[in-house]
Amino acid sequence: MSGLRFLTAGESHGQCLTAIVEGIPAGLSVDIEAINGDLARRQQGYGRGGRMKIETDKAEVTSGIRFGETMGDPITLRIVNKDWQNWTDRMSVFGSEYGDKVTAVRPGHADLTGVLKYNRDDARDILERASARETAARVAVGGLCKEFLAACGIQVVSHVVKIGGVAVDEARINREEIGSGSSELNCYDAVAEEAMKQRIQEAMAQGDTLGGVFEVIVRGAPLGLGSHIQWDQRLDGKLAAAMMAIQAIKGVEIGAGFQCGELPGSEIHDEMFLSQEGHVYRKTNRAGGLEGGMTNGEEIVVRACMKPIPTLMKPLHSVDIAQDKEVLACKERSDVCAVSAASVVGEAMTAIVMAQAVLDKFGGDAMCDLLANMESYRARVQG
Numbered sequence: 001m002s003g004l005r006f007l008t009a010g011e012s013h014g015q016c017l018t019a020i021v022e023g024i025p026a027g028l029s030v031d032i033e034a035i036n037g038d039l040a041r042r043q044q045g046y047g048r049g050g051r052m053k054i055e056t057d058k059a060e061v062t063s064g065i066r067f068g069e070t071m072g073d074p075i076t077l078r079i080v081n082k083d084w085q086n087w088t089d090r091m092s093v094f095g096s097e098y099g100d101k102v103t104a105v106r107p108g109h110a111d112l113t114g115v116l117k118y119n120r121d122d123a124r125d126i127l128e129r130a131s132a133r134e135t136a137a138r139v140a141v142g143g144l145c146k147e148f149l150a151a152c153g154i155q156v157v158s159h160v161v162k163i164g165g166v167a168v169d170e171a172r173i174n175r176e177e178i179g180s181g182s183s184e185l186n187c188y189d190a191v192a193e194e195a196m197k198q199r200i201q202e203a204m205a206q207g208d209t210l211g212g213v214f215e216v217i218v219r220g221a222p223l224g225l226g227s228h229i230q231w232d233q234r235l236d237g238k239l240a241a242a243m244m245a246i247q248a249i250k251g252v253e254i255g256a257g258f259q260c261g262e263l264p265g266s267e268i269h270d271e272m273f274l275s276q277e278g279h280v281y282r283k284t285n286r287a288g289g290l291e292g293g294m295t296n297g298e299e300i301v302v303r304a305c306m307k308p309i310p311t312l313m314k315p316l317h318s319v320d321i322a323q324d325k326e327v328l329a330c331k332e333r334s335d336v337c338a339v340s341a342a343s344v345v346g347e348a349m350t351a352i353v354m355a356q357a358v359l360d361k362f363g364g365d366a367m368c369d370l371l372a373n374m375e376s377y378r379a380r381v382q383g
């Protein structure tokens with residue numbers, strides 16, 4: 001188990017979301033505004049629902065940081081749900097039951113399996129925690145990890161590459177710009193972004209929802225994070241698991257991903273060359289920065305595919321668990337498309353796994369020890 005771990009708590013319409021993060025070394029300067037900047041990015045995005053107009057997500061630190069620096073203690077982050085004010089009756093902690101139960105379960109959602117597994121008669125008991133609202137807490141944790149990684153010279157960025165079948169044209173994207181802007185859909189191809197917005201408008205008019213694909217890029221990671229020695233030390237496996245554990249993600253690719261199943265080895269593997277200074281380099285990065293479960297020094301490139309949100313304003317055929325009859329699924333306020341929000345969550349999950357990998361390799365209770373270890377290692381392997 002990695003030295004860095006975290007837990008989140010909180011329901012979508014409860015009082016707040018909480019995360020406890022343990023394992024960040026002492027001596028890291030933390031800028032809360034950087035974390036809040038990521039929380040704001042998660043909230044934006046064309047196609048998001050009414051909830052984002054209610055919330056202004058801000059992380060509050062209630063333990064683990066003193067005078068702006070970590071002490072090695074568990075760090076507690078809290079994000080208030082402003083919307084809770086409107087849910088005090090339905091989400092009361094000790095009050096009496098509220099009549100309005102959710103029983104027309106939604107296809108594609110945790111509703112049905114959750115009520116059966118946990119023996120509940122109201123799908124609200126399931127959907128409140130299954131909601132992607134929980135990802136705000138993960139983005140706060142990821143923000144903290146991004147600050148830790150930045151101190152180690154590692155940067156994590158993301159961009160949206162497809163929404164509802166509308167894809168970016170790689171030729172129109174300047175990859176160096178990724179992470180610098182604040183486009184509404186976190187997309188760096190302006191032409192595709194306009195077409196994506198149009199597609200979202202159409203889906204909204206039809207009472208439908210849309211999924212898509214986003215890409216997370218890690219820059220500056222030293223080679224040799226992760227290991228080929230055991231299955232559970234392979235960093236590609238950890239990154240894929242973390243990405244797949246984001247609500248609504250149905251597919252993950254690293255580098256050329258599924259294309260590897262189509263092309264011959266001669267068109268997939270990244271050939272190696274020697275620079276004049278004697279450094280090994282590659283002209284391509286189809287491995288996505290990972291070979292043998294280890295970082296190879298190139299950019300890490302991970303893509304994830306998000307399914308369309310299961311709450312449809314033109315609901316799908318389903319069943320009512322209270323009446324045992326076929327009905328149309330329930331409608332709740334929701335988003336038409338949340339792929340850009342998911343891309344920020346993808347950054348956060350990637351940052352958490354990368355921070356774990358750095359701590360596994362370089363250890364250290366104090367930042368100064370970790371950075372010294374890392375510097376001497378980088379000097380050895382990079383020559």
Ligand code: EPS
Nearest residue numbers: 012049051130131132133309333334335
């Ligand atoms: C979300 C908050 C939710 C939804 C969305 C994500 O707010 P509410 O349910 O109050 O409208 O906008 O949640 C879902 C898509 C889901 O399936 O639960 C958020 O903060 O990201």
